Amino acid sequence: MQAIARLFSTLLSPLLMPTYGIFLVLWVSILCYLPTGTRMVVLLVVFGITCILPMTVIAVLHNLKVIEDKRLVNRKERLLPYIAAFLCYVGCGLYLTHIHMQQWAVVFAWGGAAACVVATIVNFWWKISAHMAGIGGVLAFLVRLRMDGLAAFNIYWLICAIIILAGMLGTSRIYMNRHTFWQVVAGFANGYICVYTLSKLLA
Numbered sequence: 001m002q003a004i005a006r007l008f009s010t011l012l013s014p015l016l017m018p019t020y021g022i023f024l025v026l027w028v029s030i031l032c033y034l035p036t037g038t039r040m041v042v043l044l045v046v047f048g049i050t051c052i053l054p055m056t057v058i059a060v061l062h063n064l065k066v067i068e069d070k071r072l073v074n075r076k077e078r079l080l081p082y083i084a085a086f087l088c089y090v091g092c093g094l095y096l097t098h099i100h101m102q103q104w105a106v107v108f109a110w111g112g113a114a115a116c117v118v119a120t121i122v123n124f125w126w127k128i129s130a131h132m133a134g135i136g137g138v139l140a141f142l143v144r145l146r147m148d149g150l151a152a153f154n155i156y157w158l159i160c161a162i163i164i165l166a167g168m169l170g171t172s173r174i175y176m177n178r179h180t181f182w183q184v185v186a187g188f189a190n191g192y193i194c195v196y197t198l199s200k201l202l203a
Helices: 002-011 017-028 036-063 079-098 103-122 130-147 156-175 181-202
Strands: none
Touching: 002 156, 017 036, 017 103, 017 130, 036 079, 079 103, 103 130, 103 181, 130 156, 130 181, 156 181
């Protein structure tokens, strides 16, 4: 069970959620009709900005002994990585805006940045789950796609699958003693509310 929990935590890492989200934007929404090469370039750039770059920052901080554990188990060591994640989300949003991505798609990045701000502020007193914030944001985005008729096909099954994955991820985080039940719930609510609210306000 420990190995399974670790697998879910790795595959559903918050560093990968922006890439998963943009993948869904480009392969599930009406943007799926864009050339495959164009979509792949956008996806790789987003992966570099929101995954490779923050991973590099965390590795540097670890090598400089600023943080002891790359998994950021200690709440007090999360401040600088969270700030880096926020800047990466902003960079992603600016990139998507620069290539003239539709506003309803760019909002996913702004929602992620907002969730980073909330998590950073809360982190001064309490540790909430960044993993659950990530998958909560992806779920909120899919819900908005379906509600606004922007999906290229019926994504009800996909929404159900993400809900199931969110439950399995939350269970894994609790099983590994990374978070309590309420920290998992708070993390999910953070990601979902930030992305959903901004998508209503800005798109």
